[in-house]
Amino acid sequence: MNQLNRELALHTDKYQINMMYAHWVNGSHKRRAVFEAYFRKLPFGNGFAVFAGLERIVNYIDGLRFTEEDVRYLSEQEENYDPAFLEELLQFHFQGSIHSMKEGALVFPEEPLIRVEGSIMEAQLVETAILNFMNYQTLIATKAARIKQVAGNDILMEFGTRRAQEADAAIWGTRAAYLAGFDATSNLLAGRMFGIPAKGTHAHSWVQSFGSEQEAFDIYAKVMPEGVTLLVDTFDTLRSGVPQAIATAKKLEAIGKRMNAIRLDSGDLAYLSIQARKMLDEAGLPYVKIVASNDLDENTISNLKLQGARIDSWGVGTQLITASDQPALGGVYKLVEIEAENGKMIPTIKISSNPEKVTTPGQKDVFRIIGPKGKALADYISYPGEPSPRDGQPVKLFNPLHPYLQKTVEAYTALPMLEPVYQNGLRVYQLPSLEEIRSYHREQLDLFWPEYLRKLNPEVYRVNLSETVWNRKQELIKDHLQADRD
Numbered sequence: 001m002n003q004l005n006r007e008l009a010l011h012t013d014k015y016q017i018n019m020m021y022a023h024w025v026n027g028s029h030k031r032r033a034v035f036e037a038y039f040r041k042l043p044f045g046n047g048f049a050v051f052a053g054l055e056r057i058v059n060y061i062d063g064l065r066f067t068e069e070d071v072r073y074l075s076e077q078e079e080n081y082d083p084a085f086l087e088e089l090l091q092f093h094f095q096g097s098i099h100s101m102k103e104g105a106l107v108f109p110e111e112p113l114i115r116v117e118g119s120i121m122e123a124q125l126v127e128t129a130i131l132n133f134m135n136y137q138t139l140i141a142t143k144a145a146r147i148k149q150v151a152g153n154d155i156l157m158e159f160g161t162r163r164a165q166e167a168d169a170a171i172w173g174t175r176a177a178y179l180a181g182f183d184a185t186s187n188l189l190a191g192r193m194f195g196i197p198a199k200g201t202h203a204h205s206w207v208q209s210f211g212s213e214q215e216a217f218d219i220y221a222k223v224m225p226e227g228v229t230l231l232v233d234t235f236d237t238l239r240s241g242v243p244q245a246i247a248t249a250k251k252l253e254a255i256g257k258r259m260n261a262i263r264l265d266s267g268d269l270a271y272l273s274i275q276a277r278k279m280l281d282e283a284g285l286p287y288v289k290i291v292a293s294n295d296l297d298e299n300t301i302s303n304l305k306l307q308g309a310r311i312d313s314w315g316v317g318t319q320l321i322t323a324s325d326q327p328a329l330g331g332v333y334k335l336v337e338i339e340a341e342n343g344k345m346i347p348t349i350k351i352s353s354n355p356e357k358v359t360t361p362g363q364k365d366v367f368r369i370i371g372p373k374g375k376a377l378a379d380y381i382s383y384p385g386e387p388s389p390r391d392g393q394p395v396k397l398f399n400p401l402h403p404y405l406q407k408t409v410e411a412y413t414a415l416p417m418l419e420p421v422y423q424n425g426l427r428v429y430q431l432p433s434l435e436e437i438r439s440y441h442r443e444q445l446d447l448f449w450p451e452y453l454r455k456l457n458p459e460v461y462r463v464n465l466s467e468t469v470w471n472r473k474q475e476l477i478k479d480h481l482q483a484d485r486d
């Protein structure tokens with residue numbers, strides 16, 4: 001069990017426990033229920049999101065127990081829970097089933113990312129934590145994917161811990177960034193926990209704590225083995241920082257060592273990097289790289305590249321770890337099916353005056369339809385009971401709101417996107433290594449045409465409902481409108 005996988009049973013909203021309790025008192029707590037987690041709108045104007053959070057969710061579900069202390073705390077609440085209910089909580093462990101997208105998958109609005117089936121009581125309990133983990137990590141992985149897209153093969157280092165929304169965000173955000181293409185982190189705990197390469201340069205305080213910049217550089221370079229990176233902007237980047245770093249590099253060469261890089265952390269990073277590159281090259285140090293940091297994000301990096309900046313490696317903190325241009329992903333968890341009194345599962349719907357918020361009833365599967373050129377054509381949502389696109393029958397991709405927008409695809413492969421993770425409380429999914437997740441993410445990117453991947457005004461990738469799902473939704477909407485009128 002890892003360090004941050006502490007007791008989390010009460011990491012839930014009180015209304016979940018209250019609903020569980022009310023079901024328990026009502027005798028309906030064992031009714032089977034199916035919930036689906038999904039988001040409605042892509043973050044950052046991106047064309048896709050990168051699913052993340054499953055490992056944390058699995059850690060949470062595996063360890064989901066109420067402690068004596070939890071139950072004592074609940075017994076002090078104003079709800080006055082029946083002691084027999086609290087006694088039952090002590091025996092609680094998750095006995096339901098979960099299907100989920102794999103971490104690193106490219107995912108889209110309105111498709112189930114996680115499906116939870118179980119007693120209404122247990123499925124309700126886990127909502128808050130699942131959304132908490134999924135929403136944050138998916139958001140950061142998506143932000144990281146945007147940054148990776150502009151950085152290309154440059155090295156990306158995650159520097160955000162000091163500005164993150166507390167410890168868990170720093171640790172799991174770093175992991176999310178790494179799975180979407182970052183190369184290293186400054187956070188040693190994340191390095192130890194997940195095997196992410198840990199890297200570091202030094203702060204301005206190191207330079208300030210010595211009598212001179214030169215002395216600070218020389219001592220640091222002497223202490224550190226091969227590959228030191230020196231921060232050159234404490235006083236004057238081009239007049240003192242770079243020349244003195246060059247002097248240190250020369251001293252290192254004299255003893256058979258090589259300096260790795262200089263780091264720029266203020267000023268005009270394009271101009272300074274171009275000048276610094278010239279100075280390093282002229283000094284015979286073409287191998288010394290240039291690292292840049294200072295409130296970077298995908299826009300500044302892309303802009304700096306357009307300006308011809310000579311930067312090899314980027315340290316990205318605040319903007320990434322806080323997803324500062326969109327600080328939350330609005331993923332939701334909705335009831336789609338519930339057991340009726342007669343034991344049959346019935347689809348449920350949530351009606352809203354906002355059409356986007358009307359839920360799609362029934363437990364659903366997601367398939368990625370891959371065309372003959374090996375690229376994704378659309379995602380296809382159908383019921384488990386329907387003929388599966390995996391059987392190879394022609395699949396009709398239609399836009400119900402614009403029926404003229406439809407096509408039938410005959411030659412395709414259908415990739416099932418939701419993996420079984422738990423079956424009746426038993427974990428049936430082995431968590432992949434982070435390296436496997438990273439390469440799965442790269443494979444996922446390869447499945448998409450560039451028009452869906454571009455950062456600005458991407459094409460909308462279609463998520464299609466099967467006709468059966470669409471018709472069921474319309475029927476339920478009609479039934480509700482009818483019931484309202486009666």
Ligand SMILES: Nc1ncnc2c1ncn2[C@@H]1O[C@H](COP(=O)(O)OP(=O)(O)OP(=O)(O)O)[C@@H](O)[C@H]1O
Pocket residue numbers: 265266267268269270271293294295296300303304307
């Ligand atoms: N050539 C450039 N083009 C576009 N943005 C740049 C360029 N150079 C730096 N930036 C970005 O401009 C932003 C603001 O830089 P600013 O000049 O305020 O910082 P600074 O010079 O480091 O000041 P401070 O010393 O207070 O940190 C940063 O996000 C930085 O990454």
Ligand SMILES: O=P(O)(O)OC[C@H]1O[C@H](OP(=O)(O)OP(=O)(O)O)[C@H](O)[C@@H]1O
Pocket residue numbers: 159160162163202203204205265293294295296315316317318319
């Ligand atoms: O800008 P970010 O993307 O958030 O990257 C992290 C920042 O954290 C450090 O600055 P800070 O002023 O905290 O420390 P320092 O004294 O070492 O510069 C570092 O120099 C970066 O500028």
Ligand SMILES: O=C(O)c1cccnc1
Pocket residue numbers: 159160186199200201202293315317
């Ligand atoms: O190692 C660094 O250069 C570093 C680490 C954290 C934040 N800023 C910079």
